[in-house]
Amino acid sequence: xLSSYQESIAIFLGVNVLMAFSVYVPTSAGLISLGQAGFMxxxxxxxxxxxxxxxxxxxxxxxxxxxxxxxxxxVGVLVAAPAVRIRGIYLIIAxxxxxxxxxxxxxxxxxxxxASGLSGIQPLTTLxxxxxxxxxxxxxxxxxxxxxxxxxxxxxxxxxTAAEAMxxxxxxxxxxxxxGGAFIAGIAGGLYAHFALFIDPSQFGFSKSAEAFLFxxxxxxxxxxxxxxxxxxxxxxxxxxxxxxxxxxxxxxxLLIACAVWRPGGLISYxxxxxx
Amino acid sequence: MTALLELRSxxxxxxxxxxxxxxxxxxxxxxxxxxxxxxxxxxxTLFNVISGLxxxxxxxxxxxxxxxxxxxxxxxxxxxxARNFQQVRLFPALSVIExxxxxxxxxxxxxxxxxxxxxxxxxxxxxxxxxxxxxEMLDLVEFKSAGDTHPQQLTxxxxxxxxxxxxxxxxxRLLLLDEPAAGMNPSESNQLGAIIRKIRDLGRTVLLVExxxxxxxxxxxxxxxxxxxxxxxxxxxxxxQADPAVIAAYLGNV
Amino acid sequence: MVLLQQIINxxxxxxxxxxxxxxxxxxxxxxxxLHFAHGEVFMVGAFIALCSVWFLNAGPVLAVVCAAVGCAVxxxxxxxxxxxPVRRRSGGMxxxxxxSLGVGLLLQEVATNIFGADQTRFPPQFEATVYHxxxxxxxxxxxxxLATSFGLMLLVHLFISKTKYGLAMRAVAENVDVAxxxxxxxNAVVVLTFAVASALGGIAGVxxxxxFSAISPFMGISMTIKGLVVMLIxxxxxxxxxMIGGLVLGIAEVLTVGYLASSYRDAFSFALLILVLLVxxxxxxxxxxxxxx
Ligand SMILES: Nc1ncnc2c1ncn2[C@@H]1O[C@H](COP(=O)(O)OP(=O)(O)OP(=O)(O)O)[C@@H](O)[C@H]1O
Ligand SMILES: [Mg+2]
Numbered sequence: 001x002l003s004s005y006q007e008s009i010a011i012f013l014g015v016n017v018l019m020a021f022s023v024y025v026p027t028s029a030g031l032i033s034l035g036q037a038g039f040m041x042x043x044x045x046x047x048x049x050x051x052x053x054x055x056x057x058x059x060x061x062x063x064x065x066x067x068x069x070x071x072x073x074x075v076g077v078l079v080a081a082p083a084v085r086i087r088g089i090y091l092i093i094a095x096x097x098x099x100x101x102x103x104x105x106x107x108x109x110x111x112x113x114x115a116s117g118l119s120g121i122q123p124l125t126t127l128x129x130x131x132x133x134x135x136x137x138x139x140x141x142x143x144x145x146x147x148x149x150x151x152x153x154x155x156x157x158x159x160x161t162a163a164e165a166m167x168x169x170x171x172x173x174x175x176x177x178x179x180g181g182a183f184i185a186g187i188a189g190g191l192y193a194h195f196a197l198f199i200d201p202s203q204f205g206f207s208k209s210a211e212a213f214l215f216x217x218x219x220x221x222x223x224x225x226x227x228x229x230x231x232x233x234x235x236x237x238x239x240x241x242x243x244x245x246x247x248x249x250x251x252x253x254x255l256l257i258a259c260a261v262w263r264p265g266g267l268i269s270y271x272x273x274x275x276x
Numbered sequence: 277m278t279a280l281l282e283l284r285s286x287x288x289x290x291x292x293x294x295x296x297x298x299x300x301x302x303x304x305x306x307x308x309x310x311x312x313x314x315x316x317x318x319x320x321t322l323f324n325v326i327s328g329l330x331x332x333x334x335x336x337x338x339x340x341x342x343x344x345x346x347x348x349x350x351x352x353x354x355x356x357x358a359r360n361f362q363q364v365r366l367f368p369a370l371s372v373i374e375x376x377x378x379x380x381x382x383x384x385x386x387x388x389x390x391x392x393x394x395x396x397x398x399x400x401x402x403x404x405x406x407x408x409x410x411x412e413m414l415d416l417v418e419f420k421s422a423g424d425t426h427p428q429q430l431t432x433x434x435x436x437x438x439x440x441x442x443x444x445x446x447x448x449r450l451l452l453l454d455e456p457a458a459g460m461n462p463s464e465s466n467q468l469g470a471i472i473r474k475i476r477d478l479g480r481t482v483l484l485v486e487x488x489x490x491x492x493x494x495x496x497x498x499x500x501x502x503x504x505x506x507x508x509x510x511x512x513x514x515x516x517q518a519d520p521a522v523i524a525a526y527l528g529n530v
Numbered sequence: 531m532v533l534l535q536q537i538i539n540x541x542x543x544x545x546x547x548x549x550x551x552x553x554x555x556x557x558x559x560x561x562x563x564l565h566f567a568h569g570e571v572f573m574v575g576a577f578i579a580l581c582s583v584w585f586l587n588a589g590p591v592l593a594v595v596c597a598a599v600g601c602a603v604x605x606x607x608x609x610x611x612x613x614x615p616v617r618r619r620s621g622g623m624x625x626x627x628x629x630s631l632g633v634g635l636l637l638q639e640v641a642t643n644i645f646g647a648d649q650t651r652f653p654p655q656f657e658a659t660v661y662h663x664x665x666x667x668x669x670x671x672x673x674x675x676l677a678t679s680f681g682l683m684l685l686v687h688l689f690i691s692k693t694k695y696g697l698a699m700r701a702v703a704e705n706v707d708v709a710x711x712x713x714x715x716x717n718a719v720v721v722l723t724f725a726v727a728s729a730l731g732g733i734a735g736v737x738x739x740x741x742f743s744a745i746s747p748f749m750g751i752s753m754t755i756k757g758l759v760v761m762l763i764x765x766x767x768x769x770x771x772x773m774i775g776g777l778v779l780g781i782a783e784v785l786t787v788g789y790l791a792s793s794y795r796d797a798f799s800f801a802l803l804i805l806v807l808l809v810x811x812x813x814x815x816x817x818x819x820x821x822x823x
Contacts, residue, residue, distance in 0.1 A: 032624065082808050088623060089564060090807065093762045097803040100755060104797040115793065146403050148377075148384045155367050155378045162365040165327055167353035167382040167446050206751060210566075210631055217628050222369070249639040256632030261615040264625035 014130035018188035020215035020227030029177035035099030037208035043186025076182020117200025220266025286335035313502035358448035373423035376410035379445030544780020545679035551772035553727030559767035569754030575732025605728025641747035
C-alpha cells in the first residue's frame with residue numbers, strides 16, 4: 001500500500017494530469033490557452049459549494065464534480081465564442097487575461113469567501129476517484145482521435161483554411177475544443193478542492209495556468225500520452241530533486257529552456273518525415 | 277441542361293488591384309468545363325470566390341438555383357461544392373487515409389455535443405464508414421500506395437491525387453480542380469483525364485483550371501478563357517482555340 | 531481637485547507600465563515573440579538598484595543607471611540563452627514562451643534565495659519634500675519618477691525615429707530578409723533591442739521601488755501580465771501605443787481604487803483587454819514598430 005504521503009502525491013499528480021488534458025484538448029485544435037486555472041477555479045468553487053454549503057440537498061460527490069465541470073464548460077463556451085475568432089498571440093494574451101479576471105472576480109465575491117477563501121470543504125477526493133477519472137479521460141481522448149471530431153481538431157490545427165474548405169465548421173469545432181478543455185479543468189478543480197479542503201483565489205493564478213500549459217508543451221500534444229508524460233515529469237521531478245533544496249525550481253527552469261531548444265515539439269512528438 | 281453554378285458580375289478587388297472584373301459565367305450540370313488563362317489571370321481567385329474563401333467585392337453566386345453569396349466555406353461544401361488547392365494543402369499530421377476521411381466529415385453522423393460525449397465510445401462504427409468512403413475515393417483516383425503513409429512521404433503527383441480524393445469524399449455535385457495536372461508527365465496526365473471523365477460519369481460536374489492544354493482540349497465540354505480578371509472567350513474547345521483574342525492573350529504572355 | 535490629484539498618481543503608476551510595455555513592444559516588434567520573463571527583468575532592476583544603494587551608497591540617479599546597465603546585460607544574456615537557440619531551431623511561437631517562462635522561474639528563485647521571499651524595504655531616496663500647486667501636491671519622489679519616465683519615453687522616440695540604430699530596428703521589424711539585403715546585421719539589432727527593452731524594464735523596477743518603498747521577488751509576475759495586456763491594448767509591437775496604453779491603464783487603476791474598491795484594481799486592466807479584443811482586436815493603435823505618423 002501507499003503511504004499517505006505517496007497517496008497525496010498520487011492525487012496531486014492525477015489532478016495535474018487532468019489539467020494537462022484540459023490544455024491538450026484545445027491545443028489539439030490549435031487553440032493555445034494560458035488561462036486554464038480560471039476554469040479550474042470555477043469547477044473547484046462550484047463543486048465545493050455544492051458539497052459543503054448547499055445544504056438543501058445532499059449532493060453526491062460525483063454529481064458535484066460533474067456540475068463543477070459543466071459550469072466551467074459553459075463558461076468556456078461563452079468565453080470561447082468571441083475568443084476563437086482571435087488567433088495566435090492575441091489568443092494567448094486573451095486567455096491569460098481571462099484567467100486573471102476569474103481570479104479577481106473570486107477575490108471580490110464574498111459569498112464564496114472572497115480573498116480569504118473557502119474552507120471546511122469535505123475530504124471526498126480519494127485516490128480511486130482520481131484514478132478512475134484520469135483513466136476515463138485518457139481512454140476518451142485516445143479514442144477521440146479516431147472520431148470525426150478528433151480529426152477535425154487536427155485538421156484545424158494543421159490548416160484552418162483547408163479544414164474549412166473540407167466542410168469543417170471552424171467556429172463550432174473550436175467552441176467544442178475550448179468548452180471540452182474547460183470542462184476537464186473544472187473536474188480537476190473539483191477534485192483539487194475536495195483534496196486541499198481549503199481553496200482561495202490565489203491558488204488559481206497565472207502560475208497554475210502556466211504550469212498546465214507547460215505539461216502539454218513539454219510532453220507534446222500529438223496524443224494524450226504527451227500531457228500525461230509532461231504532468232508526470234513536472235509533478236514528480238521536484239520530489240526527486242529534494243537534494244537540491246532551494247534550487248529545485250532553477251533546475252526545472254534550466255530543463256524548460258533545454259526542452260524548448262532541443263525538443264520544441266515536446267517529449268512525445270511526431271517523427272516528421274523529410275519532404276521528398 | 278440547367279446551370280448548376282451561376283456567377284453574376286463577380287468582381288474581386290484586393291486593395292486597389294482588381295483581380296476579377298465583372299465575371300459572369302455558368303456551368304452546366306454534368307459537364308466538364310475548363311477555365312484557362314495566363315498566369316495571374318485570376319483563376320485561383322475565382323475558385324476562392326466560388327468556394328467562399330474570399331467574399332467577392334461585388335456580384336452574386338448561385339448554385340442549383342439558390343443564391344449562396346456570403347456563405348461560409350464549410351456551408352458551401354455542404355451545398356455540394358468541393359475543391360482541391362493549387363498549392364497542395366493536405367494535413368501533414370494525418371495519414372493519407374485520415375486526410376481523405378476528413379473530407380467525408382459531413383457525410384458522417386453529426387459531430388455535435390452528444391457526439392463529443394458518446395463519440396469515442398461509438399467510434400468504431402463511424403470510423404468504419406469513414407474509412408470505407410475514403411478507400412473508395414482513393415481507389416477512384418487510382419492512388420496505389422498504402423493508406424497509412426503520411427502525405428509528405430509521397431510525390432507531389434500522389435499528393436494531388438489524395439487531395440482530389442479528399443474533395444470527392446464529401447460527395448460534391450461540383451468539383452473544382454485547380455491545376456491538378458501540374459508536375460505530371462504525359463502518361464500521368466492521360467490517366468488523370470480518364471479519372472476526371474470517370475468522376476463526371478458518376479454524375480458530378482467538374483470545373484477544371486489547367487495550363488496543360490492537351491488535357492483541357494481532350495476532356496472539356498466547354499472552355500472559358502480568363503485574362504487579367506475578365507472572361508475574354510467562352511465556347512467549345514475548338515472554337516476557343518481558334519479565337520484570335522485568346523491567341524493574343526496567350527502570345528502577350530508566353 | 532481630488533480627481534486631478536488621482537490622475538497625477540495614475541500617470542505616475544502608468545508611466546512605469548508604459549516603460550515595461552515599451553520593452554515588450556520593441557521585442558515583439560522585432561522578433562514577433564512574447565518574452566515571459568520581462569516582468570522578472572523589471573524585478574531584477576529593482577533589486578540591482580537596492581544593492582547599489584546598500585553597497586555603493588548610490589543616490590537615485592546612480593541607482594537608476596546601475597539598474598539600466600545591469601538589466602541591459604541581463605537582457606542580452608537572456609537573448610543568447612533563451613531566445614537565440616530556440617529561434618535558430620525555429621521552435622515556432624510556443625518554444626520561446628516555454629524558455630522565457632523558464633528564465634522567469636530561474637530569476638525568481640535566485641532573487642528569493644538571495645533576498646528572501648518576503649518584501650524587502652527600499653530605503654527612501656528623497657527628502658520628503660512636498661510641492662504644492664494650489665491644492666495639488668506632488669512629492670519629490672513623484673517628480674523624479676515622472677521626469678525619468680517621460681524623459682525616457684522621449685529618448686525612445688528620438689532613438690527609434692532619428693538614429694540609425696532605431697532605423698535598423700524598424701527595418702528588421704518590417705522584414706528580416708530585406709534588412710539583411712540592406713546590410714543590416716539582424717542579430718546585432720536583436721541584441722540591441724533586448725538591451726534597450728531590458729534597460730527600460732529595469733528602470734521601471736527602480737521607479738516602482740522608489741514609489742512603494744518595498745520590493746519583492748514576486749513583483750515580476752503581475753508586471754509580465756500587465757505589460758502584455760498594455761502592449762495588446764496599444765497594438766502589438768506599437769511603441770507609442772504602449773506608452774499611451776500604459777498611462778491609460780495606470781490612471782484607470784488609480785481611479786478604480788479611489789472610487790470603487792482596491793480589490794477591483796486588476797479587474798480593470800483585464801476588462802479593458804477583453805473590450806479591446808472584442809471591439810478592436812488590432813489594438814487601439816494598430817501598426818508595427820513605427821515612428822510617429
Ligand atoms: N489575397 C490576395 N491579396 C492580394 N492579391 C491577390 C490575392 N490573391 C490573389 N491576388 C492577386 O490576384 C491576381 C490573380 O491571382 P490568381 O492566383 O487568381 O491567378 P491564377 O490565374 O490562378 O494564376 P496561376 O496560373 O499562376 O495560378 C494575382 O496578381 C495575385 O497577385
Ligand atoms: Mg492559380
